[in-house]
Amino acid sequence: MPTETDTAAALRTKPVPELTREEAETELAALAAVLAEHDRLYHTEDAPEVSDAEYDALKARNADIEKRFPALVRADSPSQRVGAAPAAGFSKVRHRVPMLSLDNVFSEDELRDFLAGLRRFLKLDDDADLEIVAEPKIDGLSFNARYENGVFVQAATRGDGQEGEDITANMRTIADLPDRLTGDAPEVLEVRGEVYMSRDAFFALNERQEAAGAKVFANPRNAAAGSLRQLDPKVTASRPLALFAYSWGEVVGYEADTHWGYLEQLHAWGLPTNPEARLCRNVDDLMTLYQEIFEKRPTLPYDIDGIVYKVNRIDWQKRLGFVSRSPRWAVAHKFPAEQAQTVLEAIEIQVGRTGALTPVAHLTPVTVGGVVVSRATLHNEDEIARKDVRVGDTVRIQRAGDVIPQVLGVVEGTERGPEPYVFPDHCPVCGSQAIREEGEAVRRCTGGLICAAQAKERLKHFVSRDAFDIEGMGAKNVELFFEKEFIRAPADIFKLHELEQPGQKRISSLPGFGEKSAQKLFAAIEERKRISLDRFIYALGIRQVGQATARLLAQSYHTLDALREAMIAAADKESDAHKDLVNIEGIGESMADDITGFFTEEHNQQVLDDLLAVGLEVQPFEGRVSTDSPIAGKTVVFTGALETMSRGEAKARAQSLGAKVAGSVSKKTDLVVAGPGAGSKLKQAQELGVETMTEEEYLAYIGS
Ligand SMILES: NC(=O)c1ccc[n+]([C@@H]2O[C@H](COP(=O)([O-])OP(=O)(O)OC[C@H]3O[C@@H](n4cnc5c(N)ncnc54)[C@H](O)[C@@H]3O)[C@@H](O)[C@H]2O)c1
Numbered sequence: 133m134p135t136e137t138d139t140a141a142a143l144r145t146k147p148v149p150e151l152t153r154e155e156a157e158t159e160l161a162a163l164a165a166v167l168a169e170h171d172r173l174y175h176t177e178d179a180p181e182v183s184d185a186e187y188d189a190l191k192a193r194n195a196d197i198e199k200r201f202p203a204l205v206r207a208d209s210p211s212q213r214v215g216a217a218p219a220a221g222f223s224k225v226r227h228r229v230p231m232l233s234l235d236n237v238f239s240e241d242e243l244r245d246f247l248a249g250l251r252r253f254l255k256l257d258d259d260a261d262l263e264i265v266a267e268p269k270i271d272g273l274s275f276n277a278r279y280e281n282g283v284f285v286q287a288a289t290r291g292d293g294q295e296g297e298d299i300t301a302n303m304r305t306i307a308d309l310p311d312r313l314t315g316d317a318p319e320v321l322e323v324r325g326e327v328y329m330s331r332d333a334f335f336a337l338n339e340r341q342e343a344a345g346a347k348v349f350a351n352p353r354n355a356a357a358g359s360l361r362q363l364d365p366k367v368t369a370s371r372p373l374a375l376f377a378y379s380w381g382e383v384v385g386y387e388a389d390t391h392w393g394y395l396e397q398l399h400a401w402g403l404p405t406n407p408e409a410r411l412c413r414n415v416d417d418l419m420t421l422y423q424e425i426f427e428k429r430p431t432l433p434y435d436i437d438g439i440v441y442k443v444n445r446i447d448w449q450k451r452l453g454f455v456s457r458s459p460r461w462a463v464a465h466k467f468p469a470e471q472a473q474t475v476l477e478a479i480e481i482q483v484g485r486t487g488a489l490t491p492v493a494h495l496t497p498v499t500v501g502g503v504v505v506s507r508a509t510l511h512n513e514d515e516i517a518r519k520d521v522r523v524g525d526t527v528r529i530q531r532a533g534d535v536i537p538q539v540l541g542v543v544e545g546t547e548r549g550p551e552p553y554v555f556p557d558h559c560p561v562c563g564s565q566a567i568r569e570e571g572e573a574v575r576r577c578t579g580g581l582i583c584a585a586q587a588k589e590r591l592k593h594f595v596s597r598d599a600f601d602i603e604g605m606g607a608k609n610v611e612l613f614f615e616k617e618f619i620r621a622p623a624d625i626f627k628l629h630e631l632e633q634p635g636q637k638r639i640s641s642l643p644g645f646g647e648k649s650a651q652k653l654f655a656a657i658e659e660r661k662r663i664s665l666d667r668f669i670y671a672l673g674i675r676q677v678g679q680a681t682a683r684l685l686a687q688s689y690h691t692l693d694a695l696r697e698a699m700i701a702a703a704d705k706e707s708d709a710h711k712d713l714v715n716i717e718g719i720g721e722s723m724a725d726d727i728t729g730f731f732t733e734e735h736n737q738q739v740l741d742d743l744l745a746v747g748l749e750v751q752p753f754e755g756r757v758s759t760d761s762p763i764a765g766k767t768v769v770f771t772g773a774l775e776t777m778s779r780g781e782a783k784a785r786a787q788s789l790g791a792k793v794a795g796s797v798s799k800k801t802d803l804v805v806a807g808p809g810a811g812s813k814l815k816q817a818q819e820l821g822v823e824t825m826t827e828e829e830y831l832a833y834i835g836s
Pocket residue numbers: 170171173174175180181182183184185187188214215232233234267268269270271272273274290325326378379440464
């Protein structure tokens with residue numbers, strides 16, 4: 133899992149023109165891995181960990197490096213891919229016509245270049261007509277819905293463009309999608325468009341979620357995606373989703389000459405199309421519309437992040453065709469992020485689970501893109517100093533697809549706050565010293581166990597959705613129980629019901645609680661006493677260990693006992709246990725330090741023992757992986773060039789078949805899959821007598 137530090141490190145590198153070929157190659161590999169993980173978090177988990185701006189910056193860097201070193205473009209490069217593979221749990225649907233992404237332009241000049249490129253490609257004179265349809269770019273989740281003889285039969289998400297998730301039952305719950313087309317329907321119609329959640333519905337949903345202690349979504353797009361991609365369609369049905377149709381996949385028995393014609397027909401069949409769409413004849417038309425919609429944007433009930441321009445004539449669309457991940461006949465003109473000015477009233481320092489001190493700006497409330505903003509992030513100490521942001525300043529803030537806006541800087545020519553801001557060198561909660569380690573951007577409280585802020589945040593993480601996921605135990609209740617001293621450490625959660633004795637502090641007498649709700653909470657807690665090992669590891673909140681790493685650890689060590697024993701042994705850097713740990717692909721030295729550090733710490737051992745003492749059952753890892761595959765339980769190493777799949781895919785597939793994938797060959801390796809160009813690893817395998825296979829043999833062996 134890429135941490136914020138990975139992302140920062142990937143960006144902290146040299147200017148592209150100064151990179152050596154070798155550095156470029158290493159960086160492209162790192163970017164491919166980091167971006168793939170962000171894609172997974174964003175597209176599969178609907179829970180991005182970085183802002184879109186940060187993601188886009190990484191992607192732009194990738195593009196710049198590839199432009200300078202075209203020979204180094206990787207098969208798994210983010211510039212060659214769309215979205216992320218379908219998530220486990222959904223059946224897959226193979227798209228008959230791929231679902232692609234869109235290329236971007238950011239200015240009028242770039243738009244003119246795009247149009248000039250179209251003319252060159254089509255060999256059109258400067259004064260020949262080139263009609264363009266302009267449509268708002270809805271910030272939602274794209275879908276493909278298939279109608280056969282006018283009847284809705286199947287729907288899918290975009291997934292990786294080739295294969296998406298089957299969301300037929302979920303789409304049926306959306307009122308905007310007709311079960312049956314109106315009028316004369318073609319034999320086959322695959323309609324495509326965007327499912328979205330209106331901004332009002334989004335805020336109302338988040339309020340309900342927060343009250344229920346459930347997941348709060350970062351923005352309407354994530355909320356729409358998270359609501360649609362539910363294994364239980366009843367959940368989807370309870371969420372207010374809407375859609376616009378703007379495109380099509382396979383169509384049999386109908387044809388239009390123009391995109392505009394298609395849109396009108398989609399509308400006639402009973403599908404909602406966007407009322408803001410226009411047919412334009414030249415750049416001036418396009419820019420006028422762009423400006424108009426840009427100004428209207430805050431008042432539109434849904435989020436849009438730009439305008440999409442599409443060549444109107446279908447025969448021209450066909451001639452223009454596609455580049456790797458997007459059509460050549462369309463482009464997205466992205467809006468700049470929404471900005472506003474307001475006064476910085478105070479800077480609050482929040483203390484996170486790992487002790488990180490984060491500055492948060494308190495602002496005089498102001499409307500940015502239809503949303504009232506009163507808090508914004510100031511990133512970190514260096515950013516505040518660099519921008520010389522002071523309390524009392526008038527600042528420019530920006531909201532870019534995220535709910536948490538950012539402070540960009542001080543507005544020039546306005547009255548300044550009197551004093552430069554001094555970042556505290558002590559924890560505002562526990563008073564311990566707060567220090568910055570070399571090369572780190574964040575300052576951390578050194579209070580560790582005595583720091584109430586850290587303890588509270590750790591507990592919130594422990595019960596969060598991807599960890600113990602205890603219903604009715606949201607952040608607010610954790611705060612409340614913590615303040616009342618009902619809970620201090622994780623094990624206390626499982627003893628909460630013991631407080632419910634006559635004459636003792638009673639949960640049921642707290643404001644907002646009653647006999648019934650208290651009993652319900654205890655039942656929800658009891659229900660979570662059995663937990664899978666991967667969730668359990670994630671819940672511990674070890675630094676750098678996100679869900680992906682937790683899963684890797686669970687898969688590699690199977691049981692909590694084995695994991696604890698191995699991690700204590702692995703604290704010795706000379707040990708085999710240490711080698712095994714860092715040999716897991718995806719776990720590096722610094723992560724290994726944090727993990728072994730956690731398990732050897734005495735207090736943490738106590739926390740684990742206490743949890744077991746209250747009757748927690750941590751289930752050995754079986755995962756959502758098959759156990760009857762020929763490679764289940766085996767350790768596999770891939771080396772050399774693979775021909776039919778990327779390294780990432782090979783790894784994911786092997787893991788889903790129950791194998792561990794290691795980065796280097798050792799006595800513990802069971803199988804080495806060697807492609808052309810395999811070097812020392814193959815040799816080592818032969819020396820150690822480890823079984824080796826070609827890619828072809830391997831595929832036959834795993835039965836694919
Ligand atoms: N924060 C993160 O971690 C993270 C990770 C991955 C992607 N992202 C964000 O996601 C975006 C990239 O995703 P993408 O590849 O889906 O590209 P995109 O969202 O920029 O553009 C393509 C999509 O636009 C949608 N669209 C909306 N209205 C449309 C219309 N009228 N006509 C055609 N298409 C329309 C379609 O779903 C299409 O697939 C970027 O904004 C990026 O910042 C963020």
